[in-house]
Amino acid sequence: MATDHPAGSATQQLNDHFDDHQPFSLSPITLQKLPHLSEYLQDLQPAGPNPLDRNPFFYPSDGFYITSSDVVLRHTVCRLSPSGAPDYPFHHVAYIRAGPRKNIFFDPSTTRAAIVTCGGLCPGMNTVIRELVVGLWDLYGVRQIFGIKAGYRGFYSTPPVELSPKMVHNWHMRGGTVLGTSRGGFDLKKIVDAIQNHGFNQVYIIGGDGTMRGAVKIFEEVQRRKLRIGVTGIPKTVDNDVGIIDRSFGFQTAVEMAQQAIHAAHVEAESAVNGIGLVKLMGRSTGHITLHATLSSRDVDCCLIPETEFYLEGKGGLFEFLEQRLKERGHAVVVVAEGAGQDLIPRTKAQEEERDESGNRVFLDVGAWLKSELKKWWDRDHPNELFTVKYIDPTYMIRAVPANATDNLYCTLVAHSAIHGVMAGHTGFVTGPINGNHAYIPLIDVAQAKNAVSTKDHKWEWVRSVTNQPDFVKS
Numbered sequence: 001m002a003t004d005h006p007a008g009s010a011t012q013q014l015n016d017h018f019d020d021h022q023p024f025s026l027s028p029i030t031l032q033k034l035p036h037l038s039e040y041l042q043d044l045q046p047a048g049p050n051p052l053d054r055n056p057f058f059y060p061s062d063g064f065y066i067t068s069s070d071v072v073l074r075h076t077v078c079r080l081s082p083s084g085a086p087d088y089p090f091h092h093v094a095y096i097r098a099g100p101r102k103n104i105f106f107d108p109s110t111t112r113a114a115i116v117t118c119g120g121l122c123p124g125m126n127t128v129i130r131e132l133v134v135g136l137w138d139l140y141g142v143r144q145i146f147g148i149k150a151g152y153r154g155f156y157s158t159p160p161v162e163l164s165p166k167m168v169h170n171w172h173m174r175g176g177t178v179l180g181t182s183r184g185g186f187d188l189k190k191i192v193d194a195i196q197n198h199g200f201n202q203v204y205i206i207g208g209d210g211t212m213r214g215a216v217k218i219f220e221e222v223q224r225r226k227l228r229i230g231v232t233g234i235p236k237t238v239d240n241d242v243g244i245i246d247r248s249f250g251f252q253t254a255v256e257m258a259q260q261a262i263h264a265a266h267v268e269a270e271s272a273v274n275g276i277g278l279v280k281l282m283g284r285s286t287g288h289i290t291l292h293a294t295l296s297s298r299d300v301d302c303c304l305i306p307e308t309e310f311y312l313e314g315k316g317g318l319f320e321f322l323e324q325r326l327k328e329r330g331h332a333v334v335v336v337a338e339g340a341g342q343d344l345i346p347r348t349k350a351q352e353e354e355r356d357e358s359g360n361r362v363f364l365d366v367g368a369w370l371k372s373e374l375k376k377w378w379d380r381d382h383p384n385e386l387f388t389v390k391y392i393d394p395t396y397m398i399r400a401v402p403a404n405a406t407d408n409l410y411c412t413l414v415a416h417s418a419i420h421g422v423m424a425g426h427t428g429f430v431t432g433p434i435n436g437n438h439a440y441i442p443l444i445d446v447a448q449a450k451n452a453v454s455t456k457d458h459k460w461e462w463v464r465s466v467t468n469q470p471d472f473v474k475s
């Protein structure tokens with residue numbers, strides 16, 4: 001086979017590895033279709049060309065506008081194989097790339113946008129609100145932009161607040177959400193009635209996995225009523241438990257903040273005799289913050305996440321491991337995700353059934369429980385030796401801060417991408433980065449996808465090789 005690659009080059013070697021006459025083949029690609037208002041509003045026509053054409057800061061040239069043929073592949077890592085043989089992944093999925101479209105389906109002068117924030121706090125929420133307001137105003141000339149107060153319930157219980165760039169100009173400096181947030185209060189009929197009554201035709205919903213499940217229902221109801229309203233979700237999840245997207249804004253800030261707690265726990269533990277520093281980090285069902293904070297800190301001796309079980313007593317248990325560490329180093333740092341070990345903590349039936357207003361299971365404090373178990377163990381096995389456990393729970397300190405620079409940039413990209421998609425008539429979608437490229441993903445796919453830590457891939461092995469902690473598999 002003729003080749004342009006020098007003998008011995010990597011490409012040549014790769015080619016030689018396979019049968020000369022058989023080209024490499026990739027699995028077929030399926031494009032995830034994105035809902036568009038025109039699907040159920042047959043008479044809908046574009047409102048005109050994108051106003052960016054006339055924006056003094058943009059010079060749209062060839063390739064500036066994104067078309068529906070521009071896609072982002074879900075998996076960029078795959079295994080090449082000779083034609084005919086299955087490769088990994090067996091099926092490629094592509095999402096439509098985010099960005100400005102040539103034509104828009106909303107007349108900016110009649111556009112009325114609503115922005116709502118739901119669920120727990122996450123660094124960057126205010127930046128996303130700010131960028132939505134500024135982006136709608138500056139990029140598209142929209143002048144009717146409203147904030148919904150205190151989450152989903154705000155649609156039907158409080159008057160919307162009119163927003164302008166002047167009002168939000170410094171919101172990116174502030175933690176939390178100036179609009180307010182809440183759990184629960186999801187009354188579909190009341191929410192969609194209120195959206196209609198207020199005359200909103202664009203709805204931007206910022207929230208986590210629960211919020212996205214609610215957004216799907218709003219989108220479906222809007223569709224059922226055949227309303228000319230674009231609905232979009234912007235994932236906010238400090239826990240990083242929303243699937244398909246790489247990560248949410250706020251996640252990196254949270255990992256960075258967690259370093260401070262781990263550092264303090266390490267200092268306390270090192271300064272004590274047989275000192276244990278114990279840190280509980282956020283993560284209801286996923287251990288992403290805990291894992292990333294462990295890997296970046298390098299001071300952690302044991303990392304406990306909801307995706308793996310652990311046990312305290314006996315061979316291969318946590319106590320045996322810590323005993324060894326204290327003997328070797330005189331101190332140890334344990335970092336535990338809030339959702340880890342929940343099945344080990346004794347609880348009453350009432351505690352078993354407790355749910356928050358959104359229906360999420362209420363966890364018992366694994367940190368406080370571990371601290372108490374550690375003390376009981378030491379007193380039992382080493383009654384005459386000094387021992388200290390310093391327990392730090394930085395949860396609200398971590399999520400109440402403003403976003404760091406990286407997350408702030410993400411907030412701008414995600415907000416502008418959401419605006420471009422909605423202005424182009426897309427609806428029922430979420431914006432987020434996939435392998436670093438912002439894409440539009442059907443809301444329903446995001447609402448169903450979970451993002452657990454895989455304990456079968458190299459990252460978890462990396463954690464275990466850094467900490468040398470046991471695998472907690474009972475022999």
Ligand SMILES: Nc1ncnc2c1ncn2[C@@H]1O[C@H](COP(=O)(O)OP(=O)(O)O)[C@@H](O)[C@H]1O
Nearest residue numbers: 119120183184186207208209210211213214358
């Ligand atoms: N399955 C669902 N259907 C409709 N609304 C939901 C659903 N799950 C949660 N919600 C609503 O979404 C909002 C935020 O949910 P929550 O779980 O508290 O936070 P997050 O969105 O951050 O996960 C709440 O108002 C809640 O009532």
Ligand SMILES: O=P(O)(O)OC[C@H]1O[C@](O)(COP(=O)(O)O)[C@@H](O)[C@@H]1O
Nearest residue numbers: 119120121208237238239282283284
């Ligand atoms: O005390 P609150 O406000 O109910 O929030 C606690 C929860 O909020 C979070 O920080 C974020 O969770 P959500 O994404 O569901 O809002 C979790 O880590 C934590 O379990």
Ligand SMILES: [Mg+2]
Nearest residue numbers: 119208209210
């Ligand atoms: Mg959630």
